[in-house]
Every structure is written in structure tokens, then in C-alpha cells.
Amino acid sequence: EVQLVESGGGLVQPGRSLRLSCAASGFTFDDYAMHWVRQAPGKGLEWVSGIGWNSGYIGYADSVKGRFTISRDNAKNYLYLEMNSLRGEDTAFYYCGKGQSSVAAAPVDFWGQGILVTVSS
Amino acid sequence: DIQMTQSPSSLSASVGDRLNITCRASQGIRNHLAWFQQKPGKAPKSLIYAVSSLQSGVPSKFSGSGSGTDFTLTISSLQPEDFATYYCQQYQSYPFTFGGGTKVEIK
Numbered sequence: 487e488v489q490l491v492e493s494g495g496g497l498v499q500p501g502r503s504l505r506l507s508c509a510a511s512g513f514t515f516d517d518y519a520m521h522w523v524r525q526a527p528g529k530g531l532e533w534v535s536g537i538g539w540n541s542g543y544i545g546y547a548d549s550v551k552g553r554f555t556i557s558r559d560n561a562k563n564y565l566y567l568e569m570n571s572l573r574g575e576d577t578a579f580y581y582c583g584k585g586q587s588s589v590a591a592a593p594v595d596f597w598g599q600g601i602l603v604t605v606s607s
Numbered sequence: 608d609i610q611m612t613q614s615p616s617s618l619s620a621s622v623g624d625r626l627n628i629t630c631r632a633s634q635g636i637r638n639h640l641a642w643f644q645q646k647p648g649k650a651p652k653s654l655i656y657a658v659s660s661l662q663s664g665v666p667s668k669f670s671g672s673g674s675g676t677d678f679t680l681t682i683s684s685l686q687p688e689d690f691a692t693y694y695c696q697q698y699q700s701y702p703f704t705f706g707g708g709t710k711v712e713i714k
Contacts, residue, residue, distance in 0.1 A: 531694050
């Protein structure tokens with residue numbers, strides 16, 4: 487059974503950093519691209535970042551480029567999102583998503599339950 | 608960046624209705640179009656990829672069509688469990704982008 491479990495969320499002050507983790511199980515992790523998608527309270531879905539199976543073909547939303555860094559550890563079956571210089575508008579539920587294939591140009595086919603990040607003083 | 612525009616943003620429908628939701632891309636995206644369903648307080652669920660291919664376990668009452676820039680999600684006979692918000696997404700090129708969503712409510 488595919489499982490994606492996010493961790494590392496919580497309350498953080500503006501300007502500070504936070505690292506989200508996503509533990510993957512139930513599939514061959516290094517066969518698939520992975521993504522982060524977020525949703526501000528009461529708003530729609532926003533794709534944040536994606537990474538290919540071998541950490542190639544990395545992309546970011548314009549809203550986070552230069553502040554967020556996606557990475558993965560295929561030996562540990564973990565996906566990460568390092569978030570720096572956090573702003574109030576980064577407040578959202580963050581979802582980890584499994585890509586449909588190894589290539590990053592493939593949609594999410596399975597989602598984690600999400601974790602809340604709140605940026606506030 | 609490729610912009611995705613969904614319409615309508617919300618609609619009211621009855622059980623048994625046939626429903627169409629449209630999604631338009633600001634430029635051609637070939638067949639790199641997916642649809643997702645989200646219920647309140649829950650993670651999204653993947654429904655369709657490559658315009659018209661159903662994800663595993665998705666019932667056949669859902670179907671997708673279109674090409675180039677114009678796409679449609681159809682629900683053939685709306686059931687109570689289908690009342691949710693639906694999103695399209697292009698994955699032709701980074702940054703992947705979602706439509707604004709269509710909230711389907713009970714009439």
C-alpha cells in the first residue's frame with residue numbers, strides 16, 4: 487500500500503526557515519518523480535515544486551523560487567522541502583505527491599494527507 | 608508560465624445530472640492535462656491523467672476529453688459522493704499550474 491507521510495510543519499515566524507519531510511513507503515521510491523503542492527486556507531491548489539527520480543529536472547513555482555529547495559534521499563525513501571525566508575503568504579497545507587512515472591513531466595497519482603505550515607509572528 | 612482557466616467556478620446540480628467542467632490552457636499543452644477531486648478537509652484525489660486516462664480505481668462515470676488548449680471533465684450521473692471541488696492541472700512544463708477549481712454543490 488502506497489503511503490506518504492508529511493512531517494515538520496507548524497508555526498514559524500516570518501523570515502525564519504522550516505524543513506518539511508515526506509516519508510514514502512509501499513512503492514519503489516527511486517522509480518518515481520515527486521512533488522510538493524500547497525493549499526492556503528480556503529483557497530485552491532498551488533503546485534510548489536517537483537523533482538525527477540534521480541534529483542534531476544527540478545522546478546519551482548515563481549512564488550517560491552530562490553527561497554524553497556526540494557531534494558530527495560532515495561536511500562532513505564524521503565522527500566524534503568527546505569523553506570527559507572518564509573512569508574505570511576506561505577501559510578498553507580503542504581501536500582507531498584507521488585509522480586505517475588520517473589519523469590518529472592507526469593502528474594501526481596497519489597497524495598499524502600498534508601501538513602499545516604503557519605507563518606505568523 | 609502556462610495559465611489554466613476553469614469554468615464555471617461553481618455550480619449547483621442534482622443527483623443524476625450529467626456534468627461538464629471545462630479547462631482552458633493559455634497555450635497548447637498536448638495531452639499533458641490531469642484532473643483532481645477534493646472534498647472538504649481532505650487531500651486531493653487523482654482522477655484522470657493524459658486528458659482521458661482514468662487513474663486506477665476511478666469509476667467510469669468520470670471521463671475526460673479535449674486537445675491542445677481546451678479540455679472537459681464529464682461526470683455522467685452525479686452521485687452524492689461526487690459533490691466536491693474539481694481542479695485541472697497542466698504538466699506540460701514547469702511550473703505546473705492548476706486551474707482555479709470548480710465547486711460542485713447540491714441543488
